[in-house]
Amino acid sequence: MASTYDVNGIPTVTLNTIQLLTGYNYKKWRNQVDFYLAMNQNMDLCLTEDEPEILTSESTDEEKKHYKEWHKANKMAKNVIRTTMSDTVRGSIEEPDLAMDFLYAIHDMYRESDKAEGARLAKEFNDLKYTGTGKVREHIMKLIEINAQLRDLNMGVTDDYVVHTALHSLPNSFSQLRTSYNAQKEKWSLKELIAICVDEEDRIRKEREPSTSVNLVEKPKKKYQN
Incomplete structure (x- = not known):
């Protein structure tokens, strides 16, 4: 994670400083992605709020605005997730429509990898x-x-x-x-x-x-x- 800070003393993270998701660095990658999405242009809106209902002729201006902001955040968040993954990892996961589902899919894949890696490291430690x-x-x-x-x-x-x-x-x-x-x-x-x-x-x-x-x-x- 970047070591620079903003005027309020909060550490800043840029897209280029997010650790590329490769082998067994999921936790660090996820922490950096979550931090980046929360601190940049409200991109975590699609992670903190449910997907808004489809607009109708009766939708209010506020609902239309929220709908637009939410889907913009979802698109931007998916782009961040996608571009901070290695080609190998990206090719092994089917990309869903929602950023939250994308993160869930990555988490499920690495949960199994973590178990295998943990077993290997534990054996190496004891042997x-x-x-x-x-x-x-x-x-x-x-x-x-x-x-x-x-x-x-x-x-x-x-x-x-x-x-x-x-x-x-x-x-x-x-x-x-x-x-x-x-x-x-x-x-x-x-x-x-x-x-x-x-x-x-x-x-x-x-x-x-x-x-x-x-x-x-x-x-x-x-x-x-x-």
Whole structure:
């Protein structure tokens, strides 16, 4: 979303700054579209009010005006929705007459996609193990990143559970650290977890380094004859 603000301090969103709807960014896209429609030319009229009845010879000027405004808003809203979708997504959804039905159709499609994506991410989160390849910091950051994606799908876990999962995803060389954590009452934040694990990794690495000692052999002194 754009970081610019209007004279009243309200963040502004332009059509070009709406995130293109592609794979699994539905929630962000929907929030930006809703905000844009609400803040521009009353385009959300077609989303907040029911479609007006067909005009008749007895319709009042006010009803005619409302009818025109509502259908104009519907047309503009559909255009915003359509132009902020990737070609692939647009081609997979049949476009209805009403903008609200258009949004419902997109929501239904991504509700099923969210379930599949959530299941995949949850499995990756639980199966991810640190084998010693790379750095432990990157491993924990990967767990945090996966959980952030799960939270976008309303399927994430607490930071405490991330700490628990991260510690049990480490190899046996970190068993002393796990024992220490389980024995104490205080819980670690994610930042503390990373810092402590990095220190422990350095300690383990230093213990495994072969010790080198330099044996200094004193050379025998030469005897000089007078």
